[in-house]
Amino acid sequence: MSLIHDPKLPASFNSCIWRRGYNPDLEFASNTNTIASQCEKVVLHPIPHSQHRPIELRVNAVIVPQTVPFRRRFNLKKANWEKFAEYLDLYIKDLPALPIHYxxxxxxxxxxxxxxxxxxxxxxxxxxxxxxxxxLYDEYVNRFESDPFSASTLECGDLLTSIVTESRQRRWREFVEPTDLTHNSRKAWKTIRILGNDYTKAQPVPQLTADQFAHQLLVNSQGNPNHYPPRAKLPKADVTISEGTSHFTRPFSMDDLCNAIKDMKNNKAAGLDDILCEQIKHFGPLALQWLLDMLNQSLCTNRIPKIWRKSRVIALLKPGKDPSIPKNYRPISLLCHTYKLFESWQPKQMAKNGLPQDSVLAPMLFNIYTNDQPAYPDTRRFLLADDLSISAQGRTFKEVETTLYF
Incomplete structure (x- = not known):
């Protein structure tokens, strides 16, 4: 006999005197014919006006299908990428490469x-x-529904379990051999949970609306509207910047774009445009050229597509917090992957044409720059080895702030 118990289950008896919960009711199952491995203990809702909670013993099938919500997704493993690239090149053949046509x-x-x-x-x-x-699985389901403890049902279940276990082991070996578990442990643990029979129940969906999350985000992000001085507004670039004026505005090349796309990781959530990294990696030659021309046009004119300025905000529950309280969630923003391509190029340009930290030329150029710092009225300046400081004195904080800013 085997004891059927899960320490994560709530107590079946709550003592009012001792103010503690106990599990005096035990369940046992026979070890023969693997029946104990199919049993599950469930603690039901409390009985009204009582200290007891009824318990239930459920006998599950040897193979329990995983139930998932109906949400249509692209099956990228069965995609015809050659036709995808060919059709896309045909559709955008006459489309101008401008940000407004994104x-x-x-x-x-x-x-x-x-x-x-x-x-x-x-x-x-x-x-x-x-x-x-x-x-064989359909036959086992029919026998299990009629009599789950019959000899034929148990024999069919053992045969089905051995076949499925062998298939899972083969799939696991195919996954482990080419996978580097040091750098990709998340994928390994996900596969372990999928291949294993885990009867752990999913967490209930919180009854919170998007308006409650949005209100909490607005409360967290409220600033001082009367802040002095106001934030300066940058002028809009109405004229096109001439090429070659700066190394930082050098246009993209096809090699730069291909290298940036190659560095993108798969299985990443898409932004508002719903374009995945896998789709970008399988663009045809015309699609890559269109994307390259559009990125260069955005770089020259300082104008980007409107959808790049928006993000998809997802609320994630903080570990160990109550899911019914909106402030227990933290937001994450999902940006468009094409915008990430455009954004990732700027740090590379700065690292290549600027001065990295600990450079030999950095202290010399810094001393030349700081040696010509102007001295403003009613302020004092301090030139340090690797920093500079400006100080002022006044009777009120606003007076000091005005002196420093002006």
Missing amino acids: DTFVKMIKKSSRQNIPRGCRTKYSPGLNEESKT
Whole structure:
């Protein structure tokens, strides 16, 4: 006999005198025919006006399908990437490479994806099942529903378990051999949870609306509207910057774009344009050239697509916090991957043409720059070895602030 108990379950008896919970009710199952491994203890809701909570013993099947919500997604493993790139190049052949046409470019990507990438959802999925074991699984389900403890049901369950276990072990070996667990442990643990029979229940969905999260974000981000002095407004660039005026405004090259796309990681959430990294990596030659021309146009004119200025905000629950309170969530912003390509180029330009930290020329140029610092009225300046300081004195904080700013 085996004791069926989970220490994470709530107590089945709550003493009013001692103000503690106990588990006096025990459940046992036979070790023969692997019945104990299929049993699960469940503590139900409390009985009204009583200190007791009823317990239930559930007998699960040897293979329990995972239930997932119906949410259609692209099956990238079965995508026809050659047709995807060919159709996309055909759709954008006559599209001008301007930031204002980026929305049309996104629509063409989605159109080509719908035609060449399967899109669907399985609400119930059993890892390890194939076409051969599917027939055996259907037979086992019929026998389990009629009599779960019969000899034929147990024998069929043992055979099905051995076949599925062998399939999962083969899949696990195929995954572990080429995977570097040191740098990609998240994917390894995800596969372990998928291949294992874990009956842990999912956390309940919090009954909070998007307006409550948005209100909490506004409360957290409220600043002082009367802050003095006001933030300066940058002038808009109405004229095109001439090429070659600065190394920092040097246009992108095709090699730069290909290297940036190569450094992008897969399995990353998309922004508001719903374009994935896998789709960008399979662009055709015309699509890459269109994207390159659009990025250079944005760099020269200081104008970017409007959708790049927006992000998709996701609220994540803080560890160990109550999910019913909005302030227990932290937000993350999902940006467009094409904007990340554009943004990642600027630090590379600065690292290549600027002065990195601990450079030999940095102290010399810093001394030349700080030696010509102007002295403002009613202020004092201090030139240090690697920094500078400006100080002022006044009767009120506002007076000191005005002196320093002006």
